[in-house]
Amino acid sequence: xxxxxxxxxxxxxxxxxxxxxxxxxxxxxxxxxxxxxxxxxxxxxxxxxxxxxxxxxxxxxxxxxxxxxxxxxxxxxxxxxxxxxxxxxxxxxxxxxxxxxxxxxxxxxxxxxxxxxxxxxxxxxxxxxxxxxxxxxxxxxxxxxxxxxxxxxxxxxxxxxxxxxxxxxxxxxxxxxxxxxxxxxxxxxxxxxxxxxxxxxxxxxxxxxxxxxxxxxxxxxxxxxxxxxxxxxxxxxxxxxxxxxxxxxxxxxxxxxxxxxxxx
Amino acid sequence: xxxxxxxxxxxxxxxxxxxxxxxxxxxxxxxxxxxxxxxxxxxxxxxxxxxxxxxxxxxxxxxxxxxxxxxxxxxxxxxxxxxxxxxxxxxxxxxxxxxxxxxxxxxxxxxxxxxxxxxxxxxxxxxxxxxxxxxxxxxxxxxxxxxxxxxxxxxxxxxxxxxxxxxxxxxxxxxxxxxxxxxxxxxxxxxxxxxxxxxxxxxxxxxxxxxxxxxxxxxxxxxxxxxxxxxxxxxxxxxxxxxxxxxxxxxxxxxxxxxxxxxxxxxxxxxxxx
Numbered sequence: 345x346x347x348x349x350x351x352x353x354x355x356x357x358x359x360x361x362x363x364x365x366x367x368x369x370x371x372x373x374x375x376x377x378x379x380x381x382x383x384x385x386x387x388x389x390x391x392x393x394x395x396x397x398x399x400x401x402x403x404x405x406x407x408x409x410x411x412x413x414x415x416x417x418x419x420x421x422x423x424x425x426x427x428x429x430x431x432x433x434x435x436x437x438x439x440x441x442x443x444x445x446x447x448x449x450x451x452x453x454x455x456x457x458x459x460x461x462x463x464x465x466x467x468x469x470x471x472x473x474x475x476x477x478x479x480x481x482x483x484x485x486x487x488x489x490x491x492x493x494x495x496x497x498x499x500x501x502x503x504x505x506x507x508x509x510x511x512x513x514x515x516x517x518x519x520x521x522x523x524x525x526x527x528x529x530x531x532x533x534x535x536x537x538x539x540x541x542x543x544x545x546x547x548x549x550x551x552x553x554x555x556x557x558x559x560x561x562x563x564x565x566x567x568x569x570x571x572x573x574x575x576x577x578x579x580x581x582x583x584x585x586x587x588x589x590x591x592x593x594x595x596x597x598x599x600x601x602x603x604x605x606x607x608x
Numbered sequence: 609x610x611x612x613x614x615x616x617x618x619x620x621x622x623x624x625x626x627x628x629x630x631x632x633x634x635x636x637x638x639x640x641x642x643x644x645x646x647x648x649x650x651x652x653x654x655x656x657x658x659x660x661x662x663x664x665x666x667x668x669x670x671x672x673x674x675x676x677x678x679x680x681x682x683x684x685x686x687x688x689x690x691x692x693x694x695x696x697x698x699x700x701x702x703x704x705x706x707x708x709x710x711x712x713x714x715x716x717x718x719x720x721x722x723x724x725x726x727x728x729x730x731x732x733x734x735x736x737x738x739x740x741x742x743x744x745x746x747x748x749x750x751x752x753x754x755x756x757x758x759x760x761x762x763x764x765x766x767x768x769x770x771x772x773x774x775x776x777x778x779x780x781x782x783x784x785x786x787x788x789x790x791x792x793x794x795x796x797x798x799x800x801x802x803x804x805x806x807x808x809x810x811x812x813x814x815x816x817x818x819x820x821x822x823x824x825x826x827x828x829x830x831x832x833x834x835x836x837x838x839x840x841x842x843x844x845x846x847x848x849x850x851x852x853x854x855x856x857x858x859x860x861x862x863x864x865x866x867x868x869x870x871x872x873x874x875x876x877x878x879x880x881x882x
Contacts, residue, residue: 423850425850425851426849426850429849429850429853492750494832497833497847497850499847499848499850499851500850519834520749520750520832520834521749521750521832521833521834521838522832522833522834522835522839522847523832523833524828524833524846524847524850528828528829532832535727535728535731535733536731536732536733537727537731537732537733537749537750538750
């Protein structure tokens with residue numbers, strides 16, 4: 345009854361779209377990599393990267409494209425765990441950069457990636473909103489029930505790191521929310537909806553002063569290694585290797601270090 | 609019920625003879641497109657471990673929270689949405705077209721955008737949220753009430769559209785007759801109009817409930833995600849997918865079964881009507 349009075353052209357449009365969608369052999373897959381399958385050298389490389397790499401990898405993508413006219417880098421940023429699932433379900437990716445060895449392992453265990461290399465490390469910080477309304481100074485303050493805390497869910501790397509750090513400090517923190525990725529966690533701080541959150545140092549820097557970062561010693565017990573690997577079914581294999589080379593190069597490390605990653 | 613609603617197309621509308629292929633083929637394709645993904649869930653479901661997974665406390669907790677919040681959200685929508693639909697259907701006022709368009713915006717808005725909007729208005733630092741906190745000590749994000757708000761925001765248009773449609777289709781002469789017999793507008797609404805449009809209201813409420821049950825984007829953005837208070841089934845599915853796809857399938861199956869059961873049992877009775 346909702347759609348009973350749709351004009352006829354709209355119904356027609358829906359039909360045509362439906363047929364077009366069903367007719368194409370591989371809907372939504374391999375759209376960009378058609379040149380690779382037709383024999384010519386690939387000009388597009390698809391990189392699946394952890395959400396925390398959004399800024400740095402976008403910049404590296406521009407450097408890559410500038411160095412090699414005619415190539416494009418396509419990114420899919422998201423939670424590492426989600427990306428790993430997408431890759432094991434057959435998503436057409438050439439490179440995978442994860443925020444934790446555990447999520448990379450999902451992909452290597454499935455036999456879908458070459459040997460991963462750790463290219464950066466990331467450390468947690470306490471992020472507080474401008475003005476620090478709850479007067480948070482160290483990790484212990486997060487255990488105060490009056491302080492509203494957001495953490496990443498344990499299923500995603502930043503959450504696993506948070507659990508490790510809190511365990512190292514021997515603290516029990518009851519968060520008000522367990523967010524699905526680090527950016528969502530940071531947003532809750534930026535909006536002032538929570539008094540504190542545990543996010544990566546790089547995310548604090550990326551927020552451009554909207555949140556304040558507080559170092560804490562237990563963060564050293566929960567350092568996250570970021571592995572990167574080319575995928576064995578990479579439609580653009582050669583470009584994939586060149587992109588990984590760029591990431592681990594001096595130039596790549598400079599970009600990553602500037603964003604707060606530990607590249608040593 | 610004081611009187612039966614006026615009969616709409618009573619006779620069997622189906623024409624006899626061979627149906628044209630130009631309609632049957634796309635119709636079957638359309639059906640397959642809608643049903644096959646659901647069948648995929650059934651095929652891939654880990655049947656052997658299903659009972660054990662279903663009995664897990666987190667699953668039951670998420671399901672209970674989903675059912676409770678969707679029901680409360682529907683009640684809120686009924687309380688606010690039916691009068692809104694009446695206003696749109698029965699009253700002439702300037703800007704009515706704009707209001708009607710605005711009411712349906714949440715239907716097409718990405719739910720995440722809805723969640724952000726709610727956060728900016730009702731969040732702790734939001735325009736109204738600030739005042740709520742200072743005056744009443746109430747904050748909505750990260751609470752079950754916040755889930756209800758997010759669900760109601762996204763689901764209410766379904767109710768308003770259904771009820772407004774029913775009001776427009778209802779015979780206004782009954783209301784006029786009630787008025788000539790001395791009934792006030794309120795009495796006429798409660799005693800005459802409401803019974804007349806009851807099937808439309810129920811249909812709208814069912815759609816609204818089902819939409820609230822499936823709400824994800826606005827909930828995770830506005831209410832957050834914490835077991836027992838804000839983690840509804842769709843959020844549990846999303847998070848389970850991160851590490852345990854099989855658990856996500858099980859949760860999806862439960863949500864699917866509940867939705868289909870409710871829609872099927874009510875749809876025949878109310879939505880298609882006589």
